[in-house]
Every structure is written in C-alpha cells, then in structure tokens.
Amino acid sequence: MLKSIKISNFKSINEEIELSFEPAIKKELDEYYFTEDNLLKMALIYGPNASGKTNIIKAIDFLKNFIFNPPKDKEEKIKLTPFKFTDTPKDISKFVLEFIEDNFSFIYEIHISDNQIIYENLKSKNLSLSKPRYADVFIRAKEIKWGSKIKIKTQEKDILKLNTLPNISLLSAYLRVNLEIIEIEKVFSFFKKILPAIYPTTDLLGFVLEKLEKQEIKKEEIIKVLKNADFAIDDFDIEEKEPEIEFLEFLKNIGKEEFNNFKKIEIIFKHLQKYQLEFKEESLGTQRFYQLAAILVIVFKNSYIIPIDEIESSLHPDLLKFFILIFLSNSKNSQLILTTHTRELLFEKDILRKDVIWFCEKKEDLSTDLFSLSDFSEVRDNTSIYNYYKYGKFGAIPNIKNFLGIFDEKK
Numbered sequence: 239m240l241k242s243i244k245i246s247n248f249k250s251i252n253e254e255i256e257l258s259f260e261p262a263i264k265k266e267l268d269e270y271y272f273t274e275d276n277l278l279k280m281a282l283i284y285g286p287n288a289s290g291k292t293n294i295i296k297a298i299d300f301l302k303n304f305i306f307n308p309p310k311d312k313e314e315k316i317k318l319t320p321f322k323f324t325d326t327p328k329d330i331s332k333f334v335l336e337f338i339e340d341n342f343s344f345i346y347e348i349h350i351s352d353n354q355i356i357y358e359n360l361k362s363k364n365l366s367l368s369k370p371r372y373a374d375v376f377i378r379a380k381e382i383k384w385g386s387k388i389k390i391k392t393q394e395k396d397i398l399k400l401n402t403l404p405n406i407s408l409l410s411a412y413l414r415v416n417l418e419i420i421e422i423e424k425v426f427s428f429f430k431k432i433l434p435a436i437y438p439t440t441d442l443l444g445f446v447l448e449k450l451e452k453q454e455i456k457k458e459e460i461i462k463v464l465k466n467a468d469f470a471i472d473d474f475d476i477e478e479k480e481p482e483i484e485f486l487e488f489l490k491n492i493g494k495e496e497f498n499n500f501k502k503i504e505i506i507f508k509h510l511q512k513y514q515l516e517f518k519e520e521s522l523g524t525q526r527f528y529q530l531a532a533i534l535v536i537v538f539k540n541s542y543i544i545p546i547d548e549i550e551s552s553l554h555p556d557l558l559k560f561f562i563l564i565f566l567s568n569s570k571n572s573q574l575i576l577t578t579h580t581r582e583l584l585f586e587k588d589i590l591r592k593d594v595i596w597f598c599e600k601k602e603d604l605s606t607d608l609f610s611l612s613d614f615s616e617v618r619d620n621t622s623i624y625n626y627y628k629y630g631k632f633g634a635i636p637n638i639k640n641f642l643g644i645f646d647e648k649k
Contacts, residue, residue, distance in 0.1 A: 357378065
C-alpha cells in the first residue's frame with residue numbers, strides 16, 4: 239500500500255509537495271480507516287479550480303504509465319510537462335514513492351528530464367526482521383550499481399544494462415529481460431495495484447464489462463449497491479446488438495480490420511421489475527454511480543489504489559457520503575485518492591479523520607501547495623471544519639473579486 243508520494247516540477251507543481259497516508263493524529267475510527275499495514279485508506283483533497291488537485295492524480299498516473307509504457311526507442315522524447323510559470327525553468331521532474339508490499343517497505347525515487355533519466359534509486363527493507371533497515375536494491379546515476387544483498391549474476395547485470403536506454407527507467411528495462419529479482423517483482427506487484435485515474439469524463443463501461451465477463455465481480459453485487467443507493471434498479475442485462483451500417487463503414491474506412499466482428503454492447507436497466515431503460519437514457523448520476531458501484535465491488539475483493547478526480551461529479555452529496563461509507567466499512571487493503579469540491583462532507587466529523595483531509599492551493603507564483611488539516615493545531619474536536627474552510631481560515635479557496643460593475647468600462 240502507498241505510504242506517501244513526493245512530487246516536484248510537474249505541471250503546476252513546482253517545489254516539492256507530499257501526500258501521505260501515514261496517520262498523523264491519535265487513534266480515531268481505526269477500525270474503518272486502517273489497512274493491514276497500518277496506513278490510511280483514503281486521502282480527500284480540497285481546493286479551488288486550477289490549484290493543482292488533478293495534477294497530483296496525473297502525477298501518479300504518469301509514473302505508472304512511464305514504467306509500463308516507456309518510450310520505444312532512445313530517440314523518443316519523454317512526455318513530461320515541467321512547471322512553466324517561471325523565468326528560470328527547471329528541466330528535471332522528481333518523484334519519490336514510499337510504499338509497502340508483501341511485508342517489504344520500499345522507497346523508489348526517479349529524476350526525469352524530457353530525454354533521459356538523471357537519477358533512479360530503489361531501496362527496500364524487510365519488515366519481518368527485528369530491526370529492519372533500508373538498503374539499496376539499485377542506484378542509477380552515471381552508471382548502475384546494485385545493492386550488496388541483491389542476487390544478480392554479472393551476465394544478468396550486463397543484459398539489463400544493455401536494455402536500460404537513457405530515456406526509460408530501469409524498472410521498464412527489467413520488464414524486457416528474463417530475470418527474477420524478488421525485490422523488483424514486489425515493486426511491480428505494487429504498481430499493478432494502482433488503477434488508471436478516473437476523471438469525470440472517464441468511461442468505465444468497458445472495464446466493468448471485462449470484470450463481469452471474467453467473473454471477477456458479479457452482477458448481483460453491483461445491483462445490491464445500486465439498490466441501497468436508492469436507484470430503484472432491480473436488474474440489468476448486457477446485450478449484443480448489430481451496430482449501425484454507417485458506423486461499420488466508418489470503421490472500414492479508417493482501416494480497422496476487425497470491423498466485421500464488431501458488436502455494439504448495450505446495458506439495459508430494469509426498474510420496478512418490468513420497465514426498461516438503456517444506459518444512455520438513465521440520468522448522468524445513475525450512469526456515474528453504476529460505474530463507481532463496480533469499483534466498490536472490486537476493492538472489496540482485491541487490494542487497489544484508486545485515484546478519482548472530482549468524485550462528486552453528477553452525484554448528490556448524500557450519495558457521495560454513501561460511497562465513502564461503503565468503502566471505509568467494507569474494504570480491507572485498498573486506498574482511495576479523491577479530489578472534491580463538496581464542502582458538506584466537512585460537517586461529517588464522525589466519519590472523517592483530520593489526517594485524511596488535505597488542502598491544495600495556488601501560491602503567488604501559481605504553483606501548487608499541499609497541506610493537511612492535521613497541520614492546524616488550532617482545530618479542536620468542537621471546531622467547525624466546514625466554517626473554517628468556508629471562510630478561508632485554511633486557505634485553499636478561490637480568491638473571488640467584487641462582482642459589481644465588472645463590465646463597467648469606467649472601472
């Protein structure tokens with residue numbers, strides 16, 4: 239599970255920020271909030287538009303994609319956007335991940351420019367030992383150095399070195415060769431648990447359908463969540479239909495060889511046992527929550543890290559609260575990274591720990607700052623977190639100017 243991520247010089251993020259899942263306050267709602275590794279299950283990030291909330295999620299998405307889908311050759315540029323609002327731009331972005339996987343703790347650090355890896359380091363410690371200490375698995379700077387306890391032959395080092403292009407990570411190179419280093423295998427096990435980020439426009443229908451077909455989740459489980467969320471959906475069917483001729487012609491014209499085998503998938507929801515609506519006929523909230531309900535079922539059964547941007551999109555505040563409560567009450571070893579504008583949640587002191595609430599704001603140079611509610615010592619048990627945030631005592635709200643006479647040419 240994720241302990242923390244540090245990010246610098248990535249999109250709106252200039253100086254290093256850190257998002258942490260390590261508890262920062264006394265025991266509070268422990269039975270709902272802690273994974274088996276004693277890490278928090280959730281981070282809830284508030285902040286105005288353009289403050290950088292989404293870029294935190296994009297940084298996590300970027301790092302995973304960079305490892306699993308690296309540049310194909312040494313000439314390909316790395317698709318990286320450093321901080322731009324400065325007269326002295328830096329060309330190196332830095333990421334540090336600390337995480338736990340299978341009773342090992344890891345620190346992975348990588349420094350990236352647009353055409354090469356400047357520095358890469360992986361440390362690990364075995365938590366089953368009485369006095370575990372971090373030791374290098376590898377360090378990559380001008381050359382690659384392996385930790386003294388890593389079992390790797392000289393020939394294997396040479397093969398891996400040949401595959402480690404200047405613009406790809408050593409982890410990416412490892413995937414290209416036939417090696418098995420226990421520590422690195424655990425690192426990949428962790429990264430595979432990070433699901434692609436979910437944005438308000440993300441279409442999860444194909445993802446949900448695949449999970450249903452593989453029987454990783456059951457239709458009845460999704461229906462149960464939908465019913466408890468008051469959607470009055472009794473059942474749904476997934477039907478294959480012949481697509482329109484015009485669409486098949488379009489596929490043919492753009493060179494899609496599989497156009498003859500293309501099938502159109504329709505989801506049909508059943509209401510009151512007899513009335514039917516196609517997915518596209520349902521409200522945006524129903525469409526959104528059907529997909530999120532499947533995510534909830536998935537995290538009950540497996541360990542995943544799921545970044546969701548603007549979780550409240552198309553959802554009533556009570557439905558968002560319901561989503562969070564289901565997750566906290568039923569998940570065991572999954573983590574949510576959520577961004578939101580829903581201030582009503584801040585009333586819910588009986589279900590939200592202070593150290594899961596984060597604030598993101600724009601600094602004077604338009605860069606992103608990130609800090610936790612637990613950093614504010616003046617916040618007591620009887621403090622109205624909602625009012626403190628609403629009236630700007632935490633910052634991280636829009637600095638809206640006077641609206642009167644905004645179009646008056648004399649002003």
